[in-house]
Structure formats: structure tokens, C-alpha cells
Amino acid sequence: MLETLLPILIFAALGLAAIGAVRRIRLWRQGRPAAVPLLKGLAALPRRYLVDLHHVVARDKAISHTHVATAGGFVAAAVLMILVHGLGLSHPILGGPLLAASAAMFVGSLFVARRRRNPPARLSRGPWMRLPKSLLAFSAGVFLITLPTVGMLPAGAFQGLLGGLVALLLAGLVVWGLGELFFGMTWGGPMKHAFAGALHLAFHRRPERFSTQGGEGKRSTGLKALDLEDESAPLGVETPADFTWNQLLGFDACVQCGRCEAVCPALAAGQPLNPKKLIQDMVVGLAGGSDAGYAGSPYPGKPVGEHQGSPHGPIVAREGTALVDAETLWSCTTCRACVEECPMMIEHVDAVVDMRRHLTLERGKTPGKAAEVLDNLIATDNPGGFEPGSRLHWAADLELPLMADLQQVDVLLWLGDGAFDMRNQRTLRALVKVLRAAGVDFAVLGNEERDSGDVARRLGDEATFQSLAKRNIATLSRYRFQHIVTCDPHSFHVLGNEYGELGGVYDVRHHSTYIAELLEAGRLELANWKGGSVTYHDPCYLGRYNGEYESPRSVLKALGIEVKEMERSGFRSRCCGGGGGAPITDIPGERRIPDMRMNDVRETGAELVAVGCPQCTAMLEGVVDGPAEVRDIAELVADALVANAPVARPAAEAVEVTRRPAGKTAEEMI
Amino acid sequence: MRPEQQGIEVAVLVSVGRHPITGRARRADQDARGLELALGLERRLPGSRVSLLHAGPHAEENEAALRGYLGMSAGTGLDTLTLLEQAEGSDAIPVLAEHLAAAPPQLVITGARAERGEGSGLLPYALAERLGWPLVNGLAAVEKVENGVATLLQALPRGQRRRLKVRLPAIVSVDGAAPAARQSAFGPARRGELAAIPVSAEPDRELAEWQLDPARKRPKRLKIVKAASARDRFKAAAAKAEGGSGQVLEGVSAEQGAEAILKLLNEEGVLR
Known part of the structure; x- marks a missing residue:
């Protein structure tokens, strides 16, 4: 009986799945066209799945093993089942692996079921609670109906009244499993993730993210530009x-x-x-x-x-x-x-x-202060609406070399809009001191610099972003330099990862990276750290956007600081709340993001939190009763410089005690 | 029973503004507030129609600024700005008056003062005189329009408001008391139409004779609050800085001048 029933069931399920797949693909095709190399993508699919996807899944070892057993078992069992029970190729060479595959899937499904007993809040319930049962039903059903094939049960085991009932029961399990796993895969059940997920990996909009045989995948984090000409x-x-x-x-x-x-x-x-x-x-x-x-x-x-x-x-x-x-x-x-x-x-x-x-x-519906900030960016090239000619006022006594005078230098120091913020001005002064101590050949654009366009772009104002970016690119194209160094990870990201699409390709480094290079080259001499314990906050736009986790830590190490890491650090670092224009749109919540981050700092017991971003500095320093002092890496390095730097500096370096009023963030000052 | 409110035709006169810090062309703040008021009216009084009117040259720099007004039109019926095209330095008043008289709207809204050019603030008055229409300045809100009569709220100094009834058609001018302008969006600004109508250019002879200099910021008089009680402090905060005790020094030597300044600084408590 099963010999006739199973092929019908299997091919009916496959047929329905195919119809569902066509319907699902038509849903996706409602979207706008995108140029995707289809065959190349499909060819890259196995590697993207087995290497890149599992690299992420394997951060949770238990679920990774569970998934390998369940999914691997299922794929193998499904293929073999089609051969053995669908096409009737009931040879033990196929039957044996089919048993092994369904057994592996069964064991994996048990772990899936265990995870579903008290699922964490992040997991969805609903149909997902049914999935482990369906997996168990399918794997158990397939296992049992395959036993006669390999001779572990007599061939007539499913004959007669009792055998017939057992056969019906098993067929029922298989139908349940086929329904969830074949039919549900393309008709919107939980297993849709396998079908859509595989194709998504093949036709991903950022194919450069994935590794190839040649090497690691590239971090692809820059937003894609809108075509404003069309x-x-x-x-x-x-x-x-x-x-x-x-x-x-x-x-x-x-x-x-x-x-x-x-x-x-x-x-x-x-x-x-x-x-x-x-x-x-x-x-x-x-x-x-x-x-x-x-x-x-x-x-x-x-x-x-x-x-x-x-x-x-x-x-x-x-x-x-x-x-x-x-x-x-x-x-x-x-x-x-x-x-x-x-x-x-x-x-x-x-x-x-x-x-x-x-x-x-x-629609012109950017909430909060955003409309004002965007208007300022359009009219004054900085979000605060400051006089563009006052960009260098913080450095009136530093006699900073200007690109316009020098035309050619090693390092172009990109100031960023922190140049208008009194707190960040201290960081900038420290960075200038460090560069001078190392004898770096650097210059600034000064008043020729404009906002990088980061905030405008995150707020959705692509037109203002592109206007700023194009003018910055035109300015930069007039000068010659090896690298751009900046203490603002947002500028770093935009200049390094987003200007390329508009024609500006630069070698951009964060100041922590550059200081680490200077230290490595022996161009800086630092006194040993005498302060208390220190933790380090990874800025999102430095870490996750640009993969720079090591340099800040190696600079701190060179200072003689042993970093007390927060639970969420490195690629799991928690945001300070200052990115994406969030402080400007200011959507109310129950808590403030920087408060939560300062609590992370508190848990380490550190007395000082080292940062590398003006936004993070402003957000974390704005926390009332913060448990730790907030200092930029440049400031720590500048303080530890051993005197008698090789380059003579102007004498007025001692004016670094100006403090912002307590409790004021940079956003409030804007 | 609600009194019958009917939709009206509103013309907003807009100019090319000038950013106070960088001097870049932009939508003028007061004119944008005027348009905001008009769009609010369009929303409240079904059947109303807002039109935008500008008299001036059709230059690239101006166009971006004028499109700033069209950028406020998202979700409204507005999609065109009528540009009465005339050469730089022409008198805008006759062409505006002629255009408005040809197809009179019920309400004309202008800013109180332009951000560039003469900026004398006389345009609404000159227009009202030519058209023979009533004029209300410092408009804060249009409360209702019934049977050709508008009930307006006029802003007076220090937050006071005066309710006025005005027979339409009328000209109203807005200043900082009117609601702030909404954000200007790129898409509608780019799509909006600038309908240019060439008009006879009548050169502004008086303007041609003037000598224009960039304005300097006037020094503000220091306000020293010597209040003992909260009431005094409030009164001091609410009061305008008053002059009156000023002294004009003419034909004095540098030394005498410096002494006079020093004396004042001592009196005011700046130097101790």
C-alpha cells in the first residue's frame, strides 16, 4: 500500500511546493528591478550558506549544531526520500543513508523542541511552536517507513490489518511532515526561511559581503546612493x-x-x-x-x-x-x-x-529638530547653523597648517563638525598635539571643509548629502595627500565608504588607527598610565561599520592600560544612542540609550571610559551621574606624551581646561 | 449649527530670501510663514486654493530658493509658482498690482519685509494703496472666513492678540508671530512648476540712485537687571531695553571719547 501511496504523496507535495514557489517569486517580483547576476549568485550559494551564514549562526554553538543536524538531515533525507520512496529505488545503498539522515534530523529536532519548551522572548511563537513537532513527525515517519527498505523490518511488516493501520499512521506522519516542510516552505510557513533564505543569499544586494575562495568577504556598510539625476x-x-x-x-x-x-x-x-x-x-x-x-x-x-x-x-x-x-x-x-x-x-x-x-x-516630515538641522546643513554646511568661517576658531592659537597654503601633505586632518563643539574641540586639540609630537606632516582644510553629509544621509536627505559630498570631493580633489585622518568615525565612514560611489576615493583612517601606526613606528613616546581602571566603548561607525576593533585597544595597551571589557564590546558593542540622527529626531522611549550604556560601564567598575567618537563622547558625557569619566583616546595619548617632542609647538597648549556645562550634550548646544 | 464657511482664493507673495549668516539664497522666513498660513487655511476651508506669486528675474540662484516654497506643497493642492519675470532691479509693485487686479484673489499674504534688496517693508502698503484693499499687518492666524468677511488675529507686542474683522479682498502681512513654516521637501520642490510670465519691466529709478552697503549688526544695549524680587525680575525680563540716556559725542578727541566710554562702563558696572 505504501509503495503506491508514498510516491503520490511526495510528488503531490512537490507539485504544490512548486506552485507555491512560483506564487512567492511573483510576490518578490513586485519590487523594483535590481541588477543581480543570477547564475553567479546561484553558483556562490553553497559557499555563502556553508561558510558565511554558518559563521554567524555558529556564534551560538548549541543552535548551530542543532541546525546542522536538523537542516543537514532534512536536506539529505528529502533528496533520498524522493529517490527511495518517490521513484522506488529501494536499494540499501540509498536506504542506509536515508535512515542515517532522518535519524540525525530526528535528534536535531529534539534539540529544537527542547529550545521551544521555554523559548526566550526574542523567539516568535505561533506557527514556530509547531515546527519542532512537524520536524519530529517527518523524521520519525521517514525513518520508520524506510526500515523495511534496508531489511531491518520484514518486507511484509506493513501488511495485514495491524500493519495497515501502522502504515496509515506512518503515512499520516509523513503527510504532516511533507505539509510543513515541502508545502509550507513556499506557501508561507515557518520553513519559508529555507526557500527564501537560500535565494536571498544567492541574490543578495551586497554580494561583496560574502567570502570567496580568494579570501574573506569585505565589510559592505555604505548606503547606496539614490539617482537624483533621473x-x-x-x-x-x-x-x-x-x-x-x-x-x-x-x-x-x-x-x-x-x-x-x-x-x-x-x-x-x-x-x-x-x-x-x-x-x-x-x-x-x-x-x-x-x-x-x-x-x-x-x-x-x-x-x-x-x-x-x-x-x-x-x-x-x-x-x-x-x-x-x-x-x-x-x-x-x-x-x-x-x-x-x-x-x-x-x-x-x-x-x-x-x-x-x-x-x-x-513628504518633508522629518521629526524633531531635523528640519532645522537640514536647513542649517543647506544654508551653512554644518548642522548647528554656525558661521562656516568660524570652523577653526578653536584652533586660533595653534597655527594649524592649511591645505590651501601647503597643497601637498602626508596627512589631511579631517576635523568634522565636532570643530564647533566645545567638548570635541578638546579632543581635536589633543589630537593636534599628538600629531605634532610625532612630527607628522599634516594640514587641515579649515574653512573649506564642510559637513561630511552623514547626518543628512541618515535622516533620509539624500539630496543634501550628495550636495555636500560633491562639494567636499571637489575641494579634496584640489589637494594632494596620502591619507585622511579623522577623530570622527561618522566622517571616517562617509569619506571612506560612501564617497566612492560619487567619485571620491580616499585612504581614510580613524585617529586611533593612525596613532597605533605612529606608536608602532616608534614615533611617539608615552609615559605609563597612572590612573585607575579603564574600559573602552566601541563606536558603531568605527567597529561594526569599519571593522576597527584592534587599533584603539592596542593604543590603550601602549599606554599601559589593561582594558576591562564590557560584556557587550567589540562587534557586539551597544550603541551610545547618538547615531543615525537619533538625538535630533528624539523619539521618546522609556529609558535613554546612553544611560544603558553607562550602566554597562558601571558594571565593569571602570573609573574611565575611553571613546573614539565625538557623538559617543557627547552622549555618554550627557549621562547624569555617570559612573566614569569619558575621555577620547587622543586625549589619553596627549596626556601621556613624554615632553620634549621633536617638533617645536606653540606655547599655548595649556588652555584645555574649558569644560562644557554639566549635563549639556552637544545636541542641546546645537 | 455651524456658520457656513466657504473656500477662498489665497495668493501668497514670495520673495527670494537671504540666509542671515551665509547670505545664501533661500526661501524667505516670513514669506514661508505666509505660505504655511495659507496651506493651513486650505486644509481648514475645503475648496480653498493657494497660489504662489513672485516678481523678479528668472535666475538659477533664485530658482532654487523659489522651489523651496514649492517643496512645502507635499500633500496639498499646490504645484505651481507663477513667476512674473522681469529684469533685476525692476519695480515689482506695478506688475504685482496689475496681476492681482486682473484676477483678484480674496486674500493676499506677504511677509512683512524682504530679506534682500530694499527690505523696506513697504510692499504690502504700496500694493494695498494701489488696489484699494484693506491691509492688516502682523497676522497671527485667520480664524474664519464667512460671507466675504475674514476674522483675523493680529499679533501685537509681547504676546497680545487683537481680533479683527476685515472685508475681503484684503492684504495681510505676516512676521515672526505667524506659525513657523513646515519643512521643504526635495521631491515636490523639484517637480513643482515655475510658470514664467514675461511682464513689462519698469526699472525702479529710485533704487538705482541708492547706494547699497552691507548692513552691520548694531550693538545691543546691555540690560542690567538689578531686581530684588521675582516680580521685578519678571518685569525686567518682559520689558524692552530702553534707551534715552544716550549721549552723542561729536568732535571730541580720542582721549575724551575713551574717557566717556570708561565712565559709562563704570556706571553700568561692567568695570569694577
Whole structure:
């Protein structure tokens, strides 16, 4: 009986799965076109899956092993089952491996089931609670029906009344399993992650992220530019169908593991953002419907079931509610913690900025102080609306060499907008002192420098970003230099990773990297650290955006500091709350992100937190009753310089005691 | 029963502004507030129509600034700015008056003062005189429009408001008391249409005779608060700085001048 039933079941499930796949692909194809090398992508798929994806999954060893057993077992069992039971090739050479594969899958499924007994809050429930049972049913069913094939049960075991009942029962298990694993894979069940995920890896919008046989994948973090010349091209994303098709495919790949929500600073602060829910809302949008079926944690303060959308309907309503509320999009600090953690390699930040672009460029609805900041950037080339000619006032006594006078130097020191902020001016003065002590041939653009465009771009104002970027690129093209060095990781990121697309290719280094190089070359002599214990806060735009975790630590080590690491450091560093224009749009939450970060500092017991970013400095120093002093690495190095530097310096270096009024952040001063 | 409110035609006169720090062309602050007021009216009174009017040269620099107003039109019915094209240095008043008289709107909104050029603030008055329409300055809000009569709220110094009834058509001018302008968005600004109408250019002869110098910031008089009580402090904070005890020194030597300044600084308690 089974010999006739199983092929019918298997091929019926495969046929339905194929129909579902076509329907699903048509949903993705609602998106805008994107140039993707299809065959090359498919060829790269196995490596992307086995190497890159598992590199992320393996950060949690237990779940990685579970997944290898379950998924590996399933893929092998499915293929062999089609051969053995579907096509009737019941040879023990195939039957033996089929037994092994289904057994491995069964064991893996047991671990999946165990994880589902008391699932952490980050995991979605709903249909996902059913998945381990389906996996167990499939693997057990396939295992048992295969036993006669290899002769472990007599061939007539499933004959007769009793045998027939057992056979029906087993067939039932297999149907359940086939339904979840074959049919559900393309019809929107939890197993959709395997189908969409595989294709998403193949057709990823940032193929350079993945490793190749030649070597490691490149960090690909720069936002993609909008084509502003083409007046018919949409400015950002208004409806789900405005995403490119491979972005939609990427959203559909989400496995709802919630690793993103576990690390999201906005969610932890009680702001109305949950990266997992955002991606699921995009899935709701691409298929059309309401978010009532979502079974994970909601956006804080926003009950599930009140939002709905359609592929060609607006994501953010002009009035009332649609798929997502605007404040959800504006809560993101663009810290990339979610992207870094996502095992499916989904690009959350790209999607958030795409949607912000529409709100800013088409609707003029950037919240909070953003409209003012953008107007300032347009009119004065800096977010604070300061007189552009006053960019060097902090250095009136330093006689900084200007690019306009020298034309050619080794190092172009990019000041960033911190030049207008009294706290960052101390960092800049320290950095100048260090560069002079090492005898570096450097110069600044001075008043020719403009805002890099970072904030404008994160706020969705691509037009202002490109205007600033193009003018900066034109200025830089007039001079000759080896590297750009900056103490602002945001400028570092924009100049190094985002200007390239607009024609400005530079070798940019963060000041900690450059100081580490100077130390290595023996050009700086430092006294030993005499202060208390120190921890280090990794800025998002230095660490996750640019992969620089080592240099700041090696500089601190050279100072004789042993860093007391925070629990979340390195690529898991928690955001200070200052990125992505978040302090400007200022979406209310229950807690402040910098307060949480200072609590991380408190837990280490450190008396000082070393930072390498003006935003982080401002955010962390703005914490009331902060447990630790906040100092930039440049300041620590400048203080430790052994006197008699090789280059004679102006005498007025002692004016570094100016302090910002307590409790004032740079944003407030703007 | 709600009194009947009908939609009205509103023309907003806009100029090319000048950023106070960098001097770059921009949408002028007061004119943008005027447009904001008009768009608010369009929302409240169904059937209203807002039109934008500018008289001046059609130059590239001006165009970006003028498109700044069109950038405020997202989600509204506004999509065109009528540009009465005339050469630089021409008198805008006759062409504006002619254009408005040809198809009179019920309400004309202008800023109180331009940010470049003469900036005398006389344009609304000159227009009102030519058209024979009433003029209300310092407008804070349009409360309602009924049967051709508008109820307006006029802003007076220190937060006071005066309610006025004005028969339409009328000209109103807005200053800093009007609601702040909304953000200007890139997309609608780029798409909006600049409908240029060439008009006869009447050179502004008076202006041609003037000598223009960049304005200097005037020094502000120091305000020294010697208040003992909260009430005094409040009164001092709410009061305007008053002059009156000034002294003009003419034909004195540098030494005498310096002595007079020193004396004043001592009196004011700046030097001790």
C-alpha cells in the first residue's frame, strides 16, 4: 500500500511546493528591478550558506549544531526520500543513508523542541511552536517507513490489518511532515526561511559581503546612493513594491530568531522599534494583509493587529495608520547591531533609510529638530547653523597648517563638525598635539571643509548629502595627500565608504588607527598610565561599520592600560544612542540609550571610559551621574606624551581646561 | 449649527530670501510663514486654493530658493509658482498690482519685509494703496472666513492678540508671530512648476540712485537687571531695553571719547 501511496504523496507535495514557489517569486517580483547576476549568485550559494551564514549562526554553538543536524538531515533525507520512496529505488545503498539522515534530523529536532519548551522572548511563537513537532513527525515517519527498505523490518511488516493501520499512521506522519516542510516552505510557513533564505543569499544586494575562495568577504556598510539625476526614479521607498525585488526577497528570508531584537538599543530603550517586527511588517506588506498573525514581541507601546498594508499601499500613512508608524523608522540609530547579528544577512538599516528617504524627500516630515538641522546643513554646511568661517576658531592659537597654503601633505586632518563643539574641540586639540609630537606632516582644510553629509544621509536627505559630498570631493580633489585622518568615525565612514560611489576615493583612517601606526613606528613616546581602571566603548561607525576593533585597544595597551571589557564590546558593542540622527529626531522611549550604556560601564567598575567618537563622547558625557569619566583616546595619548617632542609647538597648549556645562550634550548646544 | 464657511482664493507673495549668516539664497522666513498660513487655511476651508506669486528675474540662484516654497506643497493642492519675470532691479509693485487686479484673489499674504534688496517693508502698503484693499499687518492666524468677511488675529507686542474683522479682498502681512513654516521637501520642490510670465519691466529709478552697503549688526544695549524680587525680575525680563540716556559725542578727541566710554562702563558696572 505504501509503495503506491508514498510516491503520490511526495510528488503531490512537490507539485504544490512548486506552485507555491512560483506564487512567492511573483510576490518578490513586485519590487523594483535590481541588477543581480543570477547564475553567479546561484553558483556562490553553497559557499555563502556553508561558510558565511554558518559563521554567524555558529556564534551560538548549541543552535548551530542543532541546525546542522536538523537542516543537514532534512536536506539529505528529502533528496533520498524522493529517490527511495518517490521513484522506488529501494536499494540499501540509498536506504542506509536515508535512515542515517532522518535519524540525525530526528535528534536535531529534539534539540529544537527542547529550545521551544521555554523559548526566550526574542523567539516568535505561533506557527514556530509547531515546527519542532512537524520536524519530529517527518523524521520519525521517514525513518520508520524506510526500515523495511534496508531489511531491518520484514518486507511484509506493513501488511495485514495491524500493519495497515501502522502504515496509515506512518503515512499520516509523513503527510504532516511533507505539509510543513515541502508545502509550507513556499506557501508561507515557518520553513519559508529555507526557500527564501537560500535565494536571498544567492541574490543578495551586497554580494561583496560574502567570502570567496580568494579570501574573506569585505565589510559592505555604505548606503547606496539614490539617482537624483533621473527625475522619474522614486525618492526612497513609499510602498513595499518600491523596494528592489531582492530586498523583498531578503525580508521574506527572516527566520524570526530575534537575534536582532536582542541587541537593538532602541527596543531596549522602549522606543517603538523592533527590527524583527519591522522586517515581518515588510513581509506583511509584500503579501498584503494585517500584522495580526505576527507572534513575536511587538514594537514597545504598539499592540499587534492595528496595522495593515498592501504591496502598492503606503508603508507610512499620511494620516492614521498603515503598515508602520513613522516614529518606528525614526527610532533607529543605524548602529547595525541587527545586521551584524542577522544569520540570514538581512539589511535592516538599508531598508530603514530607504523608507526615511521617502518621508524626508517627498513628504518633508522629518521629526524633531531635523528640519532645522537640514536647513542649517543647506544654508551653512554644518548642522548647528554656525558661521562656516568660524570652523577653526578653536584652533586660533595653534597655527594649524592649511591645505590651501601647503597643497601637498602626508596627512589631511579631517576635523568634522565636532570643530564647533566645545567638548570635541578638546579632543581635536589633543589630537593636534599628538600629531605634532610625532612630527607628522599634516594640514587641515579649515574653512573649506564642510559637513561630511552623514547626518543628512541618515535622516533620509539624500539630496543634501550628495550636495555636500560633491562639494567636499571637489575641494579634496584640489589637494594632494596620502591619507585622511579623522577623530570622527561618522566622517571616517562617509569619506571612506560612501564617497566612492560619487567619485571620491580616499585612504581614510580613524585617529586611533593612525596613532597605533605612529606608536608602532616608534614615533611617539608615552609615559605609563597612572590612573585607575579603564574600559573602552566601541563606536558603531568605527567597529561594526569599519571593522576597527584592534587599533584603539592596542593604543590603550601602549599606554599601559589593561582594558576591562564590557560584556557587550567589540562587534557586539551597544550603541551610545547618538547615531543615525537619533538625538535630533528624539523619539521618546522609556529609558535613554546612553544611560544603558553607562550602566554597562558601571558594571565593569571602570573609573574611565575611553571613546573614539565625538557623538559617543557627547552622549555618554550627557549621562547624569555617570559612573566614569569619558575621555577620547587622543586625549589619553596627549596626556601621556613624554615632553620634549621633536617638533617645536606653540606655547599655548595649556588652555584645555574649558569644560562644557554639566549635563549639556552637544545636541542641546546645537 | 455651524456658520457656513466657504473656500477662498489665497495668493501668497514670495520673495527670494537671504540666509542671515551665509547670505545664501533661500526661501524667505516670513514669506514661508505666509505660505504655511495659507496651506493651513486650505486644509481648514475645503475648496480653498493657494497660489504662489513672485516678481523678479528668472535666475538659477533664485530658482532654487523659489522651489523651496514649492517643496512645502507635499500633500496639498499646490504645484505651481507663477513667476512674473522681469529684469533685476525692476519695480515689482506695478506688475504685482496689475496681476492681482486682473484676477483678484480674496486674500493676499506677504511677509512683512524682504530679506534682500530694499527690505523696506513697504510692499504690502504700496500694493494695498494701489488696489484699494484693506491691509492688516502682523497676522497671527485667520480664524474664519464667512460671507466675504475674514476674522483675523493680529499679533501685537509681547504676546497680545487683537481680533479683527476685515472685508475681503484684503492684504495681510505676516512676521515672526505667524506659525513657523513646515519643512521643504526635495521631491515636490523639484517637480513643482515655475510658470514664467514675461511682464513689462519698469526699472525702479529710485533704487538705482541708492547706494547699497552691507548692513552691520548694531550693538545691543546691555540690560542690567538689578531686581530684588521675582516680580521685578519678571518685569525686567518682559520689558524692552530702553534707551534715552544716550549721549552723542561729536568732535571730541580720542582721549575724551575713551574717557566717556570708561565712565559709562563704570556706571553700568561692567568695570569694577
